Amino acid sequence: MTGQLPPRDFDSLRAAIVEMRATLPKRLMQVASYALERPDDMAFGTTASIAQAAQVQPSTLVRFAQNFGFDGFSGLQQLFRERLKERNGSYEDRLRHLEAGGMAETEGVAILNGFVAAGHDSLDALADTIDAAALERAISILARAETIYLIARRRSFPIVTYMSYAFGKLKVPCRLVSTAIGNDDDLLAQATAADAAFAVSFSPYAAESAAQARALNERGIAVVGLTDSALSPLAASAEVWFELIESDHAGFRSLSASMALAMALTVGVAERRRQA
Amino acid sequence: MTGQLPPRDFDSLRAAIVEMRATLPKRLMQVASYALERPDDMAFGTTASIAQAAQVQPSTLVRFAQNFGFDGFSGLQQLFRERLKERNGSYEDRLRHLEAGGMAETEGVAILNGFVAAGHDSLDALADTIDAAALERAISILARAETIYLIARRRSFPIVTYMSYAFGKLKVPCRLVSTAIGNDDDLLAQATAADAAFAVSFSPYAAESAAQARALNERGIAVVGLTDSALSPLAASAEVWFELIESDHAGFRSLSASMALAMALTVGVAERRRQA
DNA sequence: CTCAAGATGGAATGTTTGTTCTATTCATGA
DNA sequence: TCATGAATAGAACAAACATTCCATCTTGAG
Structure with a gap:
């Protein structure tokens, strides 16, 4: 799996993780869970701090990244950083999207809201x-x-x-x-x-x-x-x-x-x- | 100016920068402009990358931070990172902000909040x-x-x-x-x-x-x-x-x-x- | 059980990082 | 024009970092 091209954005990564869910070793799975659950921390932390929070070794983070085709952890982390930037950048877009959707909102969503x-x-x-x-x-x-x-x-x-x-x-x-x-x-x-x-x-x-x-x-x-x-x-x-x-x-x-x-x-x- | 306490959040920093606008030396002014103009990059970059983007020396970044009362650049950068996180409008963060504002509350109320x-x-x-x-x-x-x-x-x-x-x-x-x-x-x-x-x-x-x-x-x-x-x-x-x-x-x-x-x-x- | 392949933890490594230090440049007033 | 003090650039440094490597452990097939 190491030879493949790495995911280009956060969503692709998430999809890749979900797909490999079954075949991922225990510790890598731990990293996967942590990454999806606390993506913000993944963006800012260092290998040491993230490893501690996810209860694995720093080297496991690197192995995890390489498993998905990255050179090392840094490349993986880049995805999480871009995600944070984009989310903030397009905040207004999201609002507009919500408003537009508000018109044609389905019954279920209306109830949920x-x-x-x-x-x-x-x-x-x-x-x-x-x-x-x-x-x-x-x-x-x-x-x-x-x-x-x-x-x-x-x-x-x-x-x-x-x-x-x-x-x-x-x-x-x-x-x-x-x-x-x-x-x-x-x-x-x-x-x-x-x-x-x-x-x-x-x-x-x-x-x-x-x-x-x-x-x-x-x-x-x-x-x-x-x-x-x-x-x-x-x-x-x-x-x-x-x-x-x-x-x-x-x-x-x-x-x-x-x-x-x-x-x-x-x-x-x-x-x-x-x-x- | 070095001896004072550093700003606690991004808004305070911004205010401090504006206040010192007139007395800030040329290169520090350059950093100030860059910091306010591209806060996202300030959050993620390294001294080297930011220095290059802002067309100053890495040491200038450190001096800039120290000028505002931080130990070094890292402390300053922390503000930019927290800002990115808080952008999502977390009530938890707003709450912490309120608490810092003073008003003594009982332990029970703090937990409830x-x-x-x-x-x-x-x-x-x-x-x-x-x-x-x-x-x-x-x-x-x-x-x-x-x-x-x-x-x-x-x-x-x-x-x-x-x-x-x-x-x-x-x-x-x-x-x-x-x-x-x-x-x-x-x-x-x-x-x-x-x-x-x-x-x-x-x-x-x-x-x-x-x-x-x-x-x-x-x-x-x-x-x-x-x-x-x-x-x-x-x-x-x-x-x-x-x-x-x-x-x-x-x-x-x-x-x-x-x-x-x-x-x-x-x-x-x-x-x-x-x-x- | 035995063995091999894979996964894991942890120390070692070489690189990158933030920070400090010093020589030099620049601005200012006499 | 020179003297003085601040500001700056860039090299030097030590700490932190991501990454690699290897011995140990786990897992599963035969």
């Missing part, structure tokens, strides 16, 4: 409305809990599944209260005052989640709530609660803001526990 | 990169399916849980392939060529998801994929696939863009089916 806009709006609203003090209190409560119980149904469920995943990665003990067996209440019965819960519920509020939050609260277990209205049943039984309103498109609400807040809580809690 | 910024960036990237034709094809495939099988693990799982919820609301038959019993493969075995699947997998790719997508594909069942790289195993076995790169904060990737795309697909499919 709607959800993208809803996401942006939700995130903006979140940044504007969130209460720093409440956030700190919520983090404190969850950080000092032995186990964090995650409560959510329906539309809110994806939020806690992600939190559950993230907490797992961060080695923070948590339990997702939504088992297929349906023994959720047995599970919650194990919670003690040393634990805490995070409950999410948006209108129309799932009765189950609200009931569980109330039950925990009555047993002296701190509940942090995430909901969309001060009238939510969650607000009544939560130690700290956040109100955030997601923008919607076509009747389906975005989850961007909730996800962002959930992740901030998750990482914040992990960080706090690490410090303690 | 990070995730908000990552969400914005992801949504922007999505709007820029999505292929309208691919979106239409994906909607077609899923809309004509009798049953839609949803495949995802770990970090991608929240996406399909939300889709599952939304499809349910929209009365589109779908099955979430991730049961607690672990009979996923039995479930998939029921799929026929009249069905279709939607699979999501981000790096590090869950082997199970990739294998299931491949198996379905081999049995002639169309698979729509959502992944983060052209090298993803999903790309190989998907009829149509979307590549989207989520921005991350603190090592945790946003889900904003994936969610937006997933919702667009969901609503798009429901819409298409209603029309038929």
Whole structure:
């Protein structure tokens, strides 16, 4: 493969990489992934810095480049640099292209743009409305809990599944209260005052989640709530609660803001526990 | 002038140059003109190449940089490189810029802002990169399916849980392939060529998801994929696939863009089916 | 298992790079 | 016109760099 002509631009390179995906050795594959995932860094870095970031040897970068017909790494890097220049140069072109396309935009794209806009709006609203003090209190409560119980149904469920995943990665003990067996209440019965819960519920509020939050609260277990209205049943039984309103498109609400807040809580809690 | 602090970003540098315009010696003025006129070349070139292009000596470049308070040319060049990166209008960068501006914020808010910024960036990237034709094809495939099988693990799982919820609301038959019993493969075995699947997998790719997508594909069942790289195993076995790169904060990737795309697909499919 | 071909890590190499130093040129005021 | 101080060019240097090379490890066929 070394003898062939090298790709002339970034897109050709990308195509070449995809084509050779199957036959590429492990380390070269690592480089390929890094190159496609962080092309900006490929443009600026040195062999040493890129190699470290991609967790390979500098020599592997050279071999990778030669594998695709370049003399060495420098020739390959040139492609990434030109890509950066061109992208910036044609920024206005891209805009014009977008506008022109806007006229004849397909139904699918129109829907997508709607959800993208809803996401942006939700995130903006979140940044504007969130209460720093409440956030700190919520983090404190969850950080000092032995186990964090995650409560959510329906539309809110994806939020806690992600939190559950993230907490797992961060080695923070948590339990997702939504088992297929349906023994959720047995599970919650194990919670003690040393634990805490995070409950999410948006209108129309799932009765189950609200009931569980109330039950925990009555047993002296701190509940942090995430909901969309001060009238939510969650607000009544939560130690700290956040109100955030997601923008919607076509009747389906975005989850961007909730996800962002959930992740901030998750990482914040992990960080706090690490410090303690 | 050498003793002062160097400008922190490109705009400050530009201002400093303009301010010193009158007092700058001839050759340094030459460098200044070149720097403002061809900032892209300043970002990538070496002292030798830039010096030649600007018709000065390499040492003049160094003196120019030192004149503005940098240690040497490298420090100056860094500004031009960062400018190229930031050109893409990253919220994350803008945020850092704001933070540098002063205002003390709590740790929790800082983390939250990070995730908000990552969400914005992801949504922007999505709007820029999505292929309208691919979106239409994906909607077609899923809309004509009798049953839609949803495949995802770990970090991608929240996406399909939300889709599952939304499809349910929209009365589109779908099955979430991730049961607690672990009979996923039995479930998939029921799929026929009249069905279709939607699979999501981000790096590090869950082997199970990739294998299931491949198996379905081999049995002639169309698979729509959502992944983060052209090298993803999903790309190989998907009829149509979307590549989207989520921005991350603190090592945790946003889900904003994936969610937006997933919702667009969901609503798009429901819409298409209603029309038929 | 055995062996060969290929892939890999890491040290060695020669080149390129940014920077410094010094002799020379240039501009300015007496 | 000369003296003085800044500005400059270009050579010299040391550090950083991409690249090569080779011993070691991995992989897969027979």
